[in-house]
Amino acid sequence: MMKEEEPRHVISLILENESGALSRVAGLFSARGYNIESLTVAPTNDATVSRMTIVTSGSEEVVTQITKQLNKLVDVITLANLTAGSHVERELLLIKLTGSQSEKNTAKELAENYGGRLLDSSNDTYIIELTGTVSELDEFMSHLNSSVVLEVVRTGASGVGKGSEVLSY
């Protein structure tokens, strides 16, 4: 649902690992009409917090408002707009394929070219795992023969800033 002219932003948050914290963040986005391309959340090495990565899009003003509004949530400990500096992002893709042996192998080889690997094979299906940036995964998908695809599962991007700066709290 991203509009062409609206730049993409990756926002990284640390929030209290409380029930309801996720719905506060998700609710904020829907209540104020902000875009969400993806949202991923999981605990970290500190069991009291969760780390969330939100990919959104919007003008400079809108994204500034998004970060201000997120900061106002009592459960949000700290956040950073990763897009403001250099950072890395990765997304995991799981894909289930079917088709003739050669079709499946073509898909597998394509995945391997992108650094992916075969995770499971049954009589008719392959499950392939692939990790990359969102655009790498998009590119892989665009080269794939869509008729072999049974299911696509993507996690959404996770990100972390480069260098010695950390999102500390």
Add this chain to the structure above:
Amino acid sequence: MDLPTAFTKNLTGAAMVPKCLSDEGVRYVFGYPGGAVLPIYDELEKQDRVNHILVRHEQAAVHAADAYARSTQKVGVALVTSGPGVTNAITGIATAFMDSVPMVIITGQVPTHAIGQDAFQEVDTVGITRPCVKHNFLVKNVDDISITIRKAFHIASTGRPGPVVVDIPKDITTEKGKYFYPKSVSIRSYDTDPHVDIKEDSLEKIISLLETAKRPMIYTGGGVIFSEAHEELKSLVRCLGYPCTNTLMGLGGYPGTDPLFLGMLGMHGTYEANMAMQNCDVLFAVGARFDDRVIGNPKNFESDDRKIIHVDIDPSSISKRVKVDFPVVGDVRYILGKMNEKLKSKGSISRNKAALTEWWKQINQWRSKNCLSYDRDSKVIKPQMVVEKLYQLTADQDEVYVTSDVGQHQMWAAQFYKFDKPRRWINSGGLGTMGVGLPYALGVQLAHPDATVLCVTGEASIQMCIQELSTAKQYGLPVKIINLNNRYMGMVRQWQEFFHGNRYASSYMEALPDFVKLTESYGHIGMKIENPSDIEGALKEALAMKDDLVFMDFITDQTENVYPMVPGGKGLSEMILV
């Protein structure tokens, strides 16, 4: 965190609730009992430090607590049961949220083992209140009750204030646990740097911008009221000698009778305030948020010629609707105090004298339009005249509070009653909740037993919480209700006249009750006033009845409209005038 002031074992969760409130210094809790809160009510009954005020509908409990908070500077407290108790309270909570009122709402919940089972009177309170609270909690352990309530008060009353809900399952209230009510709490995800310090060079820049302004304007909102910054604001405005306007929420933040005051601005603001707002070259905005009822369409407001300085405690209020050139995040009282100090230390203030003379000339020209004029010789009662007389008769009293409902009467009260002090004007600005007027008056009267409390309302709004006449009787609250009865939902009717081809769809109220008899049936005094010549006498008579609630039903002109009016989506200078 301080050392425990009280550390008691073997207290039930229910007993902890009144103890927390009492340790917090709460005098009144407004509420309504029900299954899930029965243990808490049982404990409330056993103590006498916290008084419970029984309302007739949970919505009114929250409104009354809200007005208690608005008129004091304390946190308002309400207590309701699970399920419908909570859903009834939602309107009150959302009203307080929109106007940044510090409140704690304690809600009963079904027992923890029944949560999620669609139990009797179960509702997902944390889920359903989430979008209209500053924060909310579900307490899952009896040992957490006291600390959670302490956190709720802390969050409600600091930063930009707001309502906080504490949901307590019934089984937690019957278990015994540890009670510990600390003097202060720290919340790592909340207690960030308060950002109240302004850098010296920012301070200098702002002051020099104000000093060099040719057409300055000072625009202040509810933030001045909540941060108690009225004295600092008065010093600053008078020191500069610049025009000042208040939002609906900000009335009383600057003295309404002061010559530098241009009246309220916005959709029904004065001509001079709106024109000055639109045409100024330096706008100093304090504790206000440029909302749609204040500036209309931001596109029509934007101007390259105008520099905006904005002081607000909430960073998200800055540059939200209008781009600000000089943002200052901080407590407005602190920042205004700093500015006053700076101005004082400078000794003399340089001003653009010639330009200012021109600017005031222009403002006085706008003033001479006399935008609030109305027909004073009318044979039917003009609602404006009622408010004007009410003001004249009470202006010399030290402690007068005015509450209102929502609609035309609210705007006339805001336009014609001059508020010289903060916290005297209590109304629903953001959410625009009809029905708040009477419960607001009750909350204010409890907080200020010796004050004159006036509720300016209309026959449509008052019926939305009319049942509270019963609460008023139970607690002997002698509020004065000024019902501007035009037999229409007046503001709806006005919009239909202006924008819907005079088709008055469902805005006429048939089958109105006889308000005099209705009031009398609740044990109060009712009056019906139909002639303009009787207004003053009736008001005097009612105001003299210090110990009674008096309901004054003024039968007013059905066709009167509120002027000026900025139609929705238009710019501030596109006012419809009388």
